[in-house]
Every structure is written in C-alpha cells, then in structure tokens.
Amino acid sequence: MAGAPLAEQPAGLRAWLLSPEPHSRWQARLGRFYLGWRAFSRNPLAVVGLGIVILLILLAIFADVIAPYSPVAGGDLRTQRLLPPSETFWFGTDDQARDIFSRVVYGSRITLFVVVLVALIATPIGLLVGTVSGYLGGWVDTVLMRITDIFLAFPRLVLALAFVAALGPGIENAIIAIAITSWPPYARIARAETLMIRNSDFIAAVKLQGASTPRIIMGHVVPLCISSLIVRVTLDMAGIILTAAGLGFLGLGAQPPMPEWGAMVATGRNYLIDQWWVAAMPGLAIFVVSLGFNLLGDGLRDVLDPKAAK
C-alpha cells in the first residue's frame, strides 16, 4: 500500500542514523549530527533563532524576487518622499522616495556579507594563534598572547575609525577593521581549550606515534576547540552587525546609495519624530537579526558545550 512504505521510511532513516554500529565514516558522522540536531531542536527559542538566520539568508539570496522596488532608484521626489507604511510601500519611503522595504531586503545582503566575511577572516586567525600558543607554550605563547592583548586593547569602533581615516571609508575597510578586532577573544578561547587538553593521554598517545606538531594541532586539538568557537562566533555576530551598523551610521561603512541598515538608521534620525518609519524599520531589522544570532548561539552552546548546559 502507498501509505505503509512512507511510514516505514522515516523510521528506517532514523534507525540508520541512530545505529550503534555504523558501517562507514559518513554514517557515524551523520548520526552524531542528527543527535545534535535533536538536542538542539528541543529548545524552541534556539529554533526561532535558527529560523531568523535562515530567513536572513533566504532574503539575501532571493532579494531580487522578494523586493518589489529597486533599492537605489527613488520614485517621484515630489509625491513619494517620506510616505508612511501602506499597501504600496510596506515599510514606507525614505527621503529619497526609495521603498524602505526593498532597501531592507537588499540590505540583508550587505549584513550577511559583513557577518560571513568577518567570521571567515577572524575565526581561522584566532584558532591558529590560540592553538599554537596554547600547545607550544613557552616564549611562543608569551609573544602571541601579548600580540593578542594589543589587539584586544583597541575598542572596535575606534580602530575602525582609525582604519577608515587611513584607508578611506567603504564596506571592505569596515569589514577588515571589524575582523581585526574580533579575533583576539577567539584566540583566548582556543588557547584555554588547548591548555586543558594539552596534557591528555590521547595527545600523549598520538605524540608517541611520532605525529608532528602540525598534525596534532590540526587533527587533534582544533576539533576540540571548534565547538566553543562556533558558539562564541555566533554570539559575536550580533555585535558585529551592530558595529557595522554603527560604522554605517557614522558614514564610515557602506557608502550611499548602498542600503546598509546602519546608514539607513542614520538618515532616518533626521526624521525621527514625524516619519519614525525611516529609522525604525531598518532598526527593527538590526534588532531581529541580532536577536536571531543570539538565540542561535545560546541554543548551540547548550548542545555543544555540555558544561554550560542548564
């Protein structure tokens, strides 16, 4: 019957994933991932967070299809400036007669761009510095940690200002500035984890097989640091978004007419009292996405870091 096989299939797949005797590397890995997913999805807020992040990604990918108007070309400057939210313009229009909804949607691309690039730049640096420092110890540790301290001493926004002053404003420079100030905490986390496992028997065992230091660090230390780092990076993303928005607000990040949310809030502040939607809508977008990343990060921490779980 048509119904029966369908009912069996999920059970079959689940059983395959949960099998205590996996038959291949992939089955074992997928099985672990599945268990992690089940633990994660038991937390409703974490799923909400994940949903928001997925929504952000979808908005960014399908911006062309979703946004009804162009984000940069304005309408009639005489009649369509600063219109309140309505059926034609869901979020209203700004002072250049541009549809705010479309701008917010296209702005998601910039936000995602910033967040992903910062994560991709800062995380490997932090991971490398932290694990090498923690594993080798001695003067390598001292030197690397003092360098880390130097970068930690800079407040993000101030460093970004300095960068931009030196290199000129623009989203790329903003990203570099944020990435440079983001990696130190990751290095600290990676180093702390490394110190904890450095003297473990399993590390001693692989040393006794003649493994080289790079092999030990990449194959044995890094996999154990990844969980903490993923959690930290996810939680940091909210801060990164806010910093990018702050730079945009100051006119140092994305330049007009790019629909960067922070820059949108900046233009909106002139009209805050009577045309609140110009600043409020992009502000709301920043809030929702930051919240989404925070919830996701919390959920991941409960799953990946058993010690911190409630």
Add this chain to the structure above:
Amino acid sequence: MTKPLLDVEDLRVRFHLRTGTVEAVRGVSFQLGRERLGIVGESGSGKSQTGRAILGLTPPPGEVTAKRLAFDGIDLLTASNRTLRTLRGGRISMVMQDPKYSLNPVMTIGEQIIEAYQAHAKAGRNEARDKALAMLEAVKMRDPGRVFALYPHEVSGGMGQRAMIAMMLVTDPDLLIADEPTSALDVTVSMEVLRILDELVTERGMGLIFISHDLKLVSSFCDRVLVMYAGRVVEELEAKNLREAQHPYTQGLMRCLPTLVDDVRPLPTLNRDPAWAL
C-alpha cells in the same frame, strides 16, 4: 529481635531522563543492626545509589521509592526536610571516596569539623574546637593542632580521608555509610585508614555500611556482605562464608581476580548470564 537500626524493603531508584527511564536500584531489601554490612558490586550495579538513597542524597532527576525505608523507626520516605537534615550528619553520616572532592577546598580542616559539629550540637566555639581536636587525635593524626589549621590540598590523600572520617564521626552518629572510602588511596595507606575506621566503629558501637567494588576487602572487613548486580541483590551472606557463595556471579567475581597465592592461567572470566539482570 530489637528494632533494626536500618530497615530497607524494596528500595527502588529511578532516573527519568529524556531518553527513557533508567532503574539504578531495582528492589533492594535488607536490615541492619549495629553491625558491619558490606555492599559489593561493579560499576553500574547500583551500590552507590543505594547508599545515597538512604541519606536522601539521590541527585535529581532521580526518584526514590520503597515499601519501607526506616532508620531507628523513623520513616525516611515521609520525613520532613527538617527531620532529614537533623539525621544527616547527626545520626547518619557518609564518608565518600576522594577527599580531594569531598572536603571543602576553601576551609581549613579544623573549620570544617567545627562546622559539622555545630550543625548538630548546640555548642560554643571553644567546645567545638576541643571536640574537633579530640577527633583528629582519634583518627591518629600525628600533630592534631597543626592539621587543624591546614587546607585539604595541603594534606596527603590518607590524611584527607582521615580528616573526612573525623568530620563525619564528630557528631557520634549511629550509622556510618562509607562509599568506597579507600579506593582513591594507596594500599598501605588504605590499611591504616581501615584500621582506624575499624577501631572507631567498634568503640562506638555504630552500624556500618561499607560500599565497595573490592570483594576481598569487604569480606575481610565486614560481618555480612550483599552482592549487587544490575540494581539487585543477587546474594547475601556472612563474610566468613564467602567461599560457599552460591550465586554464579559472586563465584565468578571471586575467581576472576589474580592472586599471589595461586597462578591460574588464563584467569577465569565472568560469563554474564542475562538471567542475573532479571
């Protein structure tokens, strides 16, 4: 027969986890007078959980049920928290395995003993201090005054365990539960600690429950032995009759240990009969 010190009937400890319910203890029954009872089992047999259930120390999400769980006539299952607190440390004490983890690392040994004493006896600080020093002497500390002022990390494992015993016996309890008290100690130090425990228990006429994985040790120290497997008691016998053990698990457990006396090669291994876990 006089009222037993401890009356346990059909004790069950269940842990309700998201993935299902785990029954750590499945219907343990025994009575204890002022004697020494050993509970022996391997890891997962439920012996530690039995000890903790008696004291009401089962960690959540554990659930303890029993047909009867009474100490000196007091029903432990329905007793109020207040009553349980008075009993714990006062009339029933517990010595645990590793003094590194069971002693408070930020208080001196003397302070901890004083705290234990004052929790159950209305005594002034001087009286409590004298009591503490007397206890440290009773556990044969070479320089009680000095040890009094030391922190747990400053003393060796054996001394820490003796300090733990001092702390647990300062209130003169009627029953002492010792959960693997010598497993974390060196063999010669273990013997010293056991000797002290032996003397104190005999002197004070206390009841003792000795929980351990070491069948040989328990049978040489206690009067009666309960052998636990998969949450149940599979055998109960007098320590001196250990050689006549009936249950195949007990026999297997005894025979699988290498000894200095005979050279059995290969060592007989336990064939776990699933019927034992039923």
Add this chain to the structure above:
Amino acid sequence: MLDIQNLQVVYGTGRLRVDAVKDVSFHVEQGAAYGLVGESGSGKSTVLRAICGLAPVSGGRVLVDGKEVTTPRTKAFYRTVQMVFQDPYASLHPRHTVDRTLSEPLAIHGEKNDAETRILQALREVGLGPSFRFRYPHQLSGGQRQRIAIARALILRPKVLLLDEPTSALDASVQAEILNLLDDLRRKLGLTYILVSHDLAVVAHLCERLLVMRHGEAVEETTAEALRSGAASNEYTQSLIQASQGYSRASKQPATALAG
C-alpha cells in the same frame, strides 16, 4: 631488549625541584614481561614516560635493542616501542572514530596501503569485530576502549609494549579479560612488556620479574615466584604483600581480634 642504566628524572629547578626517579636500573630480555610495582609517588609511571620520551631523562641511559635513545625520539623508535595508558576514558580522542584512531599511526608512518586490512586485523586481535570500526569512544565500554587502546599500540607491530596500569580503571571482571588478552598477545606476537601497577597480584600474574619502587628509588628486584612462595624479602615488599591480602584484624592486638 631494554636496558635502563642509572635513570634519573628530575622535574623543576631550585625550590620546586622534584626528583621523580633517582638512580633506577634494570634490564629486560626480549619476550619477557617485567613489572614495576609501587604506590603513588614511587616514580614507576615516570620511568615508563622517560623511556618513551614523555618525561625528560635527566641522568643515566635508556637503551632499546642495544642502541641508546635519542632526544627527540625517532620514528623508528615509535615503531619499536608503544604504550598503553591507564585511563581508557582519556586515552582515546573523543571526536575520532575507532577507524580514525587506528588508521592514524599507519598514516603517520606512511603505511596506508593495506590500512583497511590491518585495521580489521587489529580489531580481531583484541577480540572486537568489524562492527566496532566506526564507533565513537562514548559508544564503547571501559573494557572495549582499553582493547582499542591496545589495538592502537599494536598496529605498528612494535617489539616493546609499555603498560601503565592498564587495568586499574576497570572492573574486576573486565580486568580479568584484559589481562588474559595481554597474556595471549605476548605469547602470540613475541612482545616484551614493561608493566606498571600498584597491584602486586596483577604484576605477579603477567610478569616473571619485577622491581619494587618507593619514592623514586628501587627498593628490591624480585621474581613472581618469590612473591608467591613468600620467600624472605624486603620489609616494604612484605608490607605490600600483606596489604594485598585484604584487611586483617589479626595483625592488631588480640583484644580487638576477640571482640570482632
């Protein structure tokens, strides 16, 4: 096969100096099993670590197969000498499957050709079937983990196996299985063992000769025979033997014995 001459291991300097091993010497023939017995702080584990390079050799010499070891040890050394650790819960990488754990030594030494066959053979040798190949450590019991640790140590076909309290963390029944396995493997593969333990009975079971250590020094070198027959030995050794027999009230004054 293995020669330890006046070994000295010192950690730290000045006020924090610890002489973990002070002038220990012994010799182990090929195919023999030699035991190091002592309590905590005796330095027995440190001797093992010094042999394989995990602890510094501050004095004396370590010779394997007649050749003195170099610091750092060579890959050839690691193909000759391997170690099994005490805690089965700590000696396997928690994120690696059994397959990864067993294939790593082969990969490091460039012997990847017949990796699959060798892994399956290694599992068979320690009494585990191929179904264990892709499990993670948390899916294995203590005894199974220790078997994997032994398989890992043997996959490179070493000649010498250093065993650091391999059964202390295991239940008695599991210990018997692992001891039988170790005994078996020594005979089958012609291995040389150095076994460290605090348990005299375990050492007497597996080894022919043994060294009793205390506070970093060698107290007495004797044989399992001598232990069993109760031949006159050093006082400390006697106290260890007595302690291993279990608690005995008879050693106390008669009054207490009668009351008991």
